[in-house]
Amino acid sequence: MKTIGACFSADTHQCTFTVWAPEKKKMALHLLAPVEQQLDMPKGEMGYFSLTLDDIPPGTRYYFAPDEAEKYPDPASHYQPEGVHGPSEVVDHAVYAWQDKDWRGLPFKDLIMYELHIGTFTEEGTCEAIIPYLDDLVATGINALELMPVAQFPGSRNWGYDGVYPYAVQNSYGGPEGLKKLVDACHARGIAVFLDVVYNHLGPEGNYFGQYGPYFTEKYATPWGTAINFDGDWSDGVRDYFALNVIHWFETYHLDGLRLDAVHTIYDTGAVSFWEFLHHKIRSLQQRVGRTFYLIAESDLNSPRVVKSPEVGGMGFEAQWLDDFHHSLYVLLDPAGRERYADFGHLEQLAKAYTDGFVHSGEYVKFRKRKHGASSVGIPGDQFVVFNQNHDQIGNRVGGERLCMLVDFERQKLAAAAILLSPYVPMLFMGEEYGDQSPFFYFVSHSEPALIEAVREGRKKEFESYQWDTEPPSPDDEDTFRRSRIDWQKRGHGKHQKLLRWHQTLISLRRTEPALQNVCKNEVRVHILGQRGFVLHRISENEEEHLLCLFNLSDEGIPYTFPSWTGTWKKILDSKEPEWVESPPQDGQAYA
């Protein structure tokens, strides 16, 4: 397999620099130390320039100079210590002493995922700073982190989707070593680590890809401009670049899985799709290292194809996010939600989300002005990830409000139960488990003024269509970032503590009740009770255990008669019992 970037060997103390630039005639390696010098790189097969040097100490900083003109950082840089515009740095990955030899990963169906933004999870905003909190997460029952993107982005504040060095770990997050320490600490505690990666576009600032090769194509357009070139002239180098990136995260950082951003904007009509190509590489790696790696898709397609295997025309993902579940439930909990999700609001849709998966499976969708989706009946529950909120749903509101700022305590508990008792893999957004009340705003720290202005205007424009009457806080204001930081202390107090225990209890139920462990949707039933209630009926794989989960979305009681075809029903959890009710004074401080 190809290697790109600076590949340092601890054994030989050699470093091989490789860069793909198929249309360039020449390439120079520009070393900044020990003496600044520029070395000619011979051009090999398929457009790769490569040069192996002795005695390059790890930490050496370098650039490449395509056609020996201007110099730019390495597009496959593993580390950008001075940010997106600065030199790349040679990393010796062997120096880190991994402690996770015995780690074999976790079954996907057993995961309780936790989406985490490194910059706002702690005061420090680094990977390492997360480690002291891991035991708390374990105690809650969380066993999988999903880190928002860490690929080097401009400045120090960003959601991560403006990354321009897909192989690098953000310097302000602590660089390569920080991420390794975090992953290692997670594995030591039985937590799997997923990383969000972006293969559908590259950020606008510090993006020097065009200086190297045809990474982009005019053939397709994405919301972020021209698409990445997965099937046009010279696309082999681009396919290698991104497929190797997947392998890089698994091999170098011991990650358990990746979440791929917006796969519907990755276009490839070639005879061998990028997905098939990638799938093959991952399978080889899995068999070589003896453990399973997962790919999760964010997809806007409502297509079962996403999780089908490439042999039957699929994209081969282990699972995909199920946005329709969120929309169906949220709009029932918060009537204002209709403004944003106009095609939702019927209890039958939530029932369909439980039993089928996609709610829009071919029907006309007003928002899209067309019929949308195909049926996902028959796809097992553990091929979907569900959530009550993620970075997008919170951050793309003017006020950045989390669910707990939009619906009352009773409905927060209901929402938690809705995902944790579902046949799907649940995902929480950091702080959700105790109802953290900080907003999660959209923030950037670009350095180019025109770009900052464009981002500001873009955000305003995005909100115009929703007719929200306030203006979003300025994305580039540091305070917007700071206000988005969660407050871990809250979890020990009052209703926050109750909500945390509620999550804990539900997760524990999910782990112990056989009926909740059956991910076959064929054994999931939903009975609608009038206008505002429903029963989620879960059945164990051996069909002997039945669990009825009664949900009341209204403020009034709903009469319900238990079915008589079984012996007796035993109540195991009731959110109306005193220990779960938010009692006055509702302020957490009363319990401090």
Next chain:
Amino acid sequence: MKTIGACFSADTHQCTFTVWAPEKKKMALHLLAPVEQQLDMPKGEMGYFSLTLDDIPPGTRYYFAPDEAEKYPDPASHYQPEGVHGPSEVVDHAVYAWQDKDWRGLPFKDLIMYELHIGTFTEEGTCEAIIPYLDDLVATGINALELMPVAQFPGSRNWGYDGVYPYAVQNSYGGPEGLKKLVDACHARGIAVFLDVVYNHLGPEGNYFGQYGPYFTEKYATPWGTAINFDGDWSDGVRDYFALNVIHWFETYHLDGLRLDAVHTIYDTGAVSFWEFLHHKIRSLQQRVGRTFYLIAESDLNSPRVVKSPEVGGMGFEAQWLDDFHHSLYVLLDPAGRERYADFGHLEQLAKAYTDGFVHSGEYVKFRKRKHGASSVGIPGDQFVVFNQNHDQIGNRVGGERLCMLVDFERQKLAAAAILLSPYVPMLFMGEEYGDQSPFFYFVSHSEPALIEAVREGRKKEFESYQWDTEPPSPDDEDTFRRSRIDWQKRGHGKHQKLLRWHQTLISLRRTEPALQNVCKNEVRVHILGQRGFVLHRISENEEEHLLCLFNLSDEGIPYTFPSWTGTWKKILDSKEPEWVESPPQDGQAYA
């Protein structure tokens, strides 16, 4: 199912006018006779405006006026008697008395296809004028016409790919009635009729689609500009428009199949692809009328997916053109061919074309600057159409030369045998069977001067890259069109007559030899003989009959020892025997 356009009922004498314009508020029907008047059309579901009127005689001419402003022809017009800019005409399809009640189509594997350009096949250039020639075609063994596009295009001279009324039959070809007469006459003689249709773009002149609705999308680009909107906002109307078009040709014109132009530029990433959607409609029609309809793809993908069923991620075509076969063989016959097909020229490639199908099945292709294709091993031979020349290969040469102007008589015979003895469905280009020597140029008769100039420049530019030293004749010059007309008289004379009989004999062999009827490629063998010869070994389905086809691409003899594992070999045809050799005087007139 939806109906669009002007739908006249002979029973009720009513005519229903329907047009799709989802973003328009109003629509008027503008009738030109008996009295010129404009009538408001009510807007119904999904963006369709519709109005039913009594006493509209067939032949009535009309326009639509979107938002009651300018008036334009009907995008689903069945007839444009005055050309692309004129009014549309109401057609009573029931008036034609079909004689083909007993026609049940032909098995695809039995077809000998014949690509025909209506405008240049006869002096008259109409559908009807073709009928007197059909018996000659039958005598040659041809049993399937593939008509180049008939959808109304600007002016009277065009290959057909500039069509702008996909439901109409070109007025200068004789309109709807002319095509019906031709199809009926073909069916009466056992000839199936295929039509070339273009669903990847619409022509530049007389294209009023933008006045009606979002037929195009900016999301994808094609060589002809923005792509047709098969998956974006409002795409349901566009999908219906083109799917109904397929049904229109089958139902209204009794066609046997369609050849879809450049399917690789039809983009659709939706959960239910246009192909799946279309497939379902065709299946219903087939079961309703009790006969099979075929779709053939022109595809640049080298993808087995094209002929796989939608259930396994395929596009569901019956067959696809196998350009690689042409390229492999042609470059071996004409060394100058390497200029255009630089990635071909090895005998092993032709062998692979016979045994596997795609020659480029994943290897790096210089012309494309990337790896191309996937293996088509295992796909039956009757899912591929092969040819030694088609309109593109001839017409996209500066001199418009057919194969017979590029290679000698011996090689013309070899080429004919190569396709007719193959496991694939062969297709001839009109006149090929007797070595017609007329060029086939690119020609247009647009009326807009700027467009004509653009076409002229475009053609010149296309040829620049091949460094041909002559200029192409002006596409808009009527003489360019006239010179492209074939000369049917030639077929009765000299070498032309010999070549015609050679084709006849090969076709007859193909029909009678069991070894040639087996389309399973698993039983096709090719043995390469040195640098310039090969044996095509065909085996019957019951594995009892063997046929060895010896091909010598050189001018010298090649020694060959027949395999001894069978009894005796019987020679059944030899192109070196006197009756097949072009003898001096080589001029056909000597035999007149």
